[in-house]
Amino acid sequence: MSTDAPDPLLTSLLAAVDAAPDDVPLRLHVAELLLARGRGAEALQHCSRALTAAPGDPPARGLLRRGTAALAAPQSPQSRPPAVPPAAPAAGGTERPPARPDFDWRQAEEDVADVPQLEPAFVEEAGDPVVEDVLHAAPTVRLADVGGMEQVKQRLELSFLGPMRNPEMAKAFGKGLAGGLLLYGPPGCGKTFLARAVAGELGAGFSEVGISDVLDMWMGRSERNLAEIFRVARRKAPHVLFLDEIDALGQKRSHLTHSAGLRNVVNQLLTEMDSLSGKNDGVFVLGATNHPWDIDSALRRPGRFDRMLLVLPPDEPAREAILRHNLHKRPIEGIDLGKLVKATDGYSGADLAHLCDTAAERALADSVRTGRVRPLTTKDVLTAAREVQPSTGPWFATARNVALFGNSDGSYDELAAYLKKNRKL
Amino acid sequence: MSEEAGGREHAHLDEVGEAARRAEHLRAVGRLDDAERVARAGLTADPDDPRLLGALSAVLLNAQRHEEGLAAADAAVAALPDGERGHRLRALHLSMLGRHEEAVQAGYRCVTLLPEEPAAATGYARTLQRAGRLGDALRVAQRVVELAPDAADSHLLLADIASDMPDPRSRAVARRAYEQTLRLDPENAAARHDLAVLDAVGHRPARALRGLIEAGRMDPAEPTTIRTVAAVLWQLSWRLRIWLLVATIGQIAAAQTVTGSRIAAAVVLAASAGLGLLTLRDLPRQALPVVRGAIRTDRALTATYLALAYCVLVYVLILVSGFGFMAVTVWVVLIGLGWLALIIRIFRRRR
Numbered sequence: 001m002s003t004d005a006p007d008p009l010l011t012s013l014l015a016a017v018d019a020a021p022d023d024v025p026l027r028l029h030v031a032e033l034l035l036a037r038g039r040g041a042e043a044l045q046h047c048s049r050a051l052t053a054a055p056g057d058p059p060a061r062g063l064l065r066r067g068t069a070a071l072a073a074p075q076s077p078q079s080r081p082p083a084v085p086p087a088a089p090a091a092g093g094t095e096r097p098p099a100r101p102d103f104d105w106r107q108a109e110e111d112v113a114d115v116p117q118l119e120p121a122f123v124e125e126a127g128d129p130v131v132e133d134v135l136h137a138a139p140t141v142r143l144a145d146v147g148g149m150e151q152v153k154q155r156l157e158l159s160f161l162g163p164m165r166n167p168e169m170a171k172a173f174g175k176g177l178a179g180g181l182l183l184y185g186p187p188g189c190g191k192t193f194l195a196r197a198v199a200g201e202l203g204a205g206f207s208e209v210g211i212s213d214v215l216d217m218w219m220g221r222s223e224r225n226l227a228e229i230f231r232v233a234r235r236k237a238p239h240v241l242f243l244d245e246i247d248a249l250g251q252k253r254s255h256l257t258h259s260a261g262l263r264n265v266v267n268q269l270l271t272e273m274d275s276l277s278g279k280n281d282g283v284f285v286l287g288a289t290n291h292p293w294d295i296d297s298a299l300r301r302p303g304r305f306d307r308m309l310l311v312l313p314p315d316e317p318a319r320e321a322i323l324r325h326n327l328h329k330r331p332i333e334g335i336d337l338g339k340l341v342k343a344t345d346g347y348s349g350a351d352l353a354h355l356c357d358t359a360a361e362r363a364l365a366d367s368v369r370t371g372r373v374r375p376l377t378t379k380d381v382l383t384a385a386r387e388v389q390p391s392t393g394p395w396f397a398t399a400r401n402v403a404l405f406g407n408s409d410g411s412y413d414e415l416a417a418y419l420k421k422n423r424k425l
Numbered sequence: 426m427s428e429e430a431g432g433r434e435h436a437h438l439d440e441v442g443e444a445a446r447r448a449e450h451l452r453a454v455g456r457l458d459d460a461e462r463v464a465r466a467g468l469t470a471d472p473d474d475p476r477l478l479g480a481l482s483a484v485l486l487n488a489q490r491h492e493e494g495l496a497a498a499d500a501a502v503a504a505l506p507d508g509e510r511g512h513r514l515r516a517l518h519l520s521m522l523g524r525h526e527e528a529v530q531a532g533y534r535c536v537t538l539l540p541e542e543p544a545a546a547t548g549y550a551r552t553l554q555r556a557g558r559l560g561d562a563l564r565v566a567q568r569v570v571e572l573a574p575d576a577a578d579s580h581l582l583l584a585d586i587a588s589d590m591p592d593p594r595s596r597a598v599a600r601r602a603y604e605q606t607l608r609l610d611p612e613n614a615a616a617r618h619d620l621a622v623l624d625a626v627g628h629r630p631a632r633a634l635r636g637l638i639e640a641g642r643m644d645p646a647e648p649t650t651i652r653t654v655a656a657v658l659w660q661l662s663w664r665l666r667i668w669l670l671v672a673t674i675g676q677i678a679a680a681q682t683v684t685g686s687r688i689a690a691a692v693v694l695a696a697s698a699g700l701g702l703l704t705l706r707d708l709p710r711q712a713l714p715v716v717r718g719a720i721r722t723d724r725a726l727t728a729t730y731l732a733l734a735y736c737v738l739v740y741v742l743i744l745v746s747g748f749g750f751m752a753v754t755v756w757v758v759l760i761g762l763g764w765l766a767l768i769i770r771i772f773r774r775r776r
Binding site for chain 1: 447450451453454455456459577578610612613638641642645646647648650651711714715718
């Protein structure tokens, strides 16, 4: 603790914080003042509690960075002479910071143990450039930016985001935070966008990892790439690691009898996912696939991808939002969105975008022919809808077989219920 | 060659090798578009590299684009005339294009180049099989088993070829080979499926259904499994029809008195239930939704089973009312079903 003289302003503010412990702005203000008065360790405690109350809060993270940097910065001998001579470095070990009687390092380490780690100060600390390619800042999209799909959002909130936001409550109910979430469904239905929105909700950094980020011709390099990606994600916690097309990276090992290299990649992925259930809090693994049935069953065991969420073709509100988004920058006239929404049941988001492009091409061709801009009409889009068929059909044909043969453990109950509801089973 | 030029050459070979390996990896995990892109990108730097041409041809084989795949295989052979893989890919593409004579020649070249290589012999056996030379294909497949006795694929190849042969002895060979495949690779869905087909051909529909449900669990995305289940259900429906035809003769013979009709109907219903239980007793619990799903897949099959259910209902009505001549309607339904089956068979054969 600090040896500074009592500060009436700080004393009253600290009393206010005690009275309102969940007031994040107040706590940050106090932390700011403490930092300004050189009481960095106390400031860090407040930052840590502010981040517990509001995970990912940008001002809290900024202040935490400044506080940690201030603590880590070498003290100028002129400003703070050591009260005792620095301890000799341990034999063969790394140099330790000089002991200071006014600072309890052990306590400070405990205080910051549960706060997110900082990004490296220098590029060369960042690790393998291949790994850095996949790392991105926290996405700005939130679940509210996803049009419609209320059921999916609700399930995400209940099964994943809720426990993540309320770790103590989850713990009280015996629900661990380890394990990943697997999004599956027909192609082009917004799994990647949803994953970004989840990262945005958690206020966490986001890495999108595809098979090309991992595969390497040299024996052992693919596994190393994968390990490195997870290592960096842990260092950057809180972080969402999004493994797109996970069926490629985590394919059933029985299908890979001729490729020892790829089998090793699956084994490495299993190891990394296992370590998530241990000490690596703050790394959330999301996977997305069109073919969950091709994933090695070991990847779906508890602690790995033990939660599955079906992402279906957009519902009516989602289709309306997608159509609106795809049409609003084009010359349009008298578009009846209700009619279009009804005519596009079963279309994926990608299909809807293609539909709008096809309709636009038709209007453009007319405009070129006549030399006058002819706006897009409902009729153009409906005519295009007769040409562009939903691409989700083959996926549902396969999904039907899976619901019939592969649902003995109830993994695909949600899918089976949807197929039954839509008379596809 | 100077040291610097040698280094450049080495780096170039590494790059080309990396592209080829990457394409092969992507193909192995089913990313055919990405694999093709990588192979073609590599070929822009070195259009004559046999590894890249082979990788591209293999990708196109998986994508069933045989004209383009054959062109890539031809180029691979031109770049490396003694390379076995180029000839093998060429043989497989030619075979898929129906050019069997050339395919067999190319396949033979493979086994001449690498007589001890199981992959070369496998390619040759496949080309012979598609060319209709099943006896020769079987001998080559047996050689593949000798070369790689511990590989499930070798036994599967032998089983596949043997099961195509009409004689019962070959069918026994096929069964043993399928069983050996499953011993080596218990999750081999193809072997489990094909063994079930052998059971169906051997008029053991319940055993076939059980096998098909297992095969479906191993590879639920495989579309042929549900179609085979439907085929087995057709087979079962034939049995039911024949049984009902015979039972109806007895029922009409006993239709003179109310008691006789009732007794005959009770016997028919009890025997039907007994036969049904005997046939389906070993089926897993999962069978019911699968059977229901398969029946719904095929409208003619749905109509057939609805009609058979009607026939059973007629027998229940006879039991209740004692009016035995109602069984005549069963005959009418069975004749209708016979016609339906005939039309469906002609229509599907033409298709």
